[in-house]
Amino acid sequence: LAKxxxxxxxxxxxxxxxxxxxxxxxxxxxxxxxxxxxFPSQGPRFIxxxxxxxxxxxxxxxxxxxxxxxSTLSLPRVSLSDTAVYYCLVGDPRYGQNFVFGPGTRLSVLx
Amino acid sequence: EAEVAQSPRYxxxxxxxxxxxxxxxxxxxxxxxxxxxxxxxGPELLVQFQDESVVDDSQLPKDRFxxxxxxxxxxxxxxxxxxxxxxxxxLCASSPPGTSYNEQFFGPGTRLTVL
Numbered sequence: 001l002a003k004x005x006x007x008x009x010x011x012x013x014x015x016x017x018x019x020x021x022x023x024x025x026x027x028x029x030x031x032x033x034x035x036x037x038x039f040p041s042q043g044p045r046f047i048x049x050x051x052x053x054x055x056x057x058x059x060x061x062x063x064x065x066x067x068x069x070x071s072t073l074s075l076p077r078v079s080l081s082d083t084a085v086y087y088c089l090v091g092d093p094r095y096g097q098n099f100v101f102g103p104g105t106r107l108s109v110l111x
Numbered sequence: 112e113a114e115v116a117q118s119p120r121y122x123x124x125x126x127x128x129x130x131x132x133x134x135x136x137x138x139x140x141x142x143x144x145x146x147x148x149x150x151x152x153g154p155e156l157l158v159q160f161q162d163e164s165v166v167d168d169s170q171l172p173k174d175r176f177x178x179x180x181x182x183x184x185x186x187x188x189x190x191x192x193x194x195x196x197x198x199x200x201x202l203c204a205s206s207p208p209g210t211s212y213n214e215q216f217f218g219p220g221t222r223l224t225v226l
Contacts, residue, residue, distance in 0.1 A: 034214075041200075041220075041222070042217075042219060042220070043115075043202050043204065043217025043218055043219060043220050044154065044202075044215075044217050045217065046214045046215065046216070049214065087153055099156075099215070100156070101146075101153030101154045101155070102153050103151075103152060103153055104153050
């Protein structure tokens with residue numbers, strides 16, 4: 001299983017763009033990169049998933065360099081409601097499992 | 112929008128008692144997961160089902176935990192006997208079949224407190 005490393009916590013202000021970087025040096029060829037968001041007392045929620053280059057949806061963008069050893073989740077113009085824990089996971093989706101959640105990054109958005 | 116259902120939402124029990132949690136995944140989702148999340152940590156996978164079969168239960172403490180998904184739909188996770196260290200949030204998730212990537216849909220969880 002590819003191990004991931006991400007900052008434990010980050011602070012930002014409303015309206016700013018937030019970039020959370022995740023390192024996954026031993027990512028395998030068939031592994032995808034997935035990000036989840038979790039609010040207190042709720043289950044995690046899927047944000048975005050990608051394999052290479054850039055993926056964008058209505059919530060976030062995911063940037064993956066050519067070597068795929070890291071990835072960056074970008075949240076545009078954050079609001080107070082984006083305060084949550086963000087998890088980066090790496091795994092082979094063909095097997096539908098083995099997505100190991102680390103401690104995540106606790107993002108605090110300040111007014 | 113379809114959601115994963117879990118019950119109860121909260122459970123308080125005394126150590127050595129038996130507890131059971133129920134999960135109803137999104138209709139049509141063949142894969143079901145049970146996770147345990149201790150406060151301040153990420154979720155830890157306990158068991159994964161593909162239809163009614165266990166795919167991975169390597170992290171399930173089998174001396175006290177059991178899980179079943181008899182008809183390949185809803186699932187039950189049981190702890191007997193409960194210990195103080197079992198206090199945690201128990202999350203159920205499901206994912207649809209045939210997708211080229213894995214997006215897990217999580218339920219609201221069951222908060223277990225063992226006294």
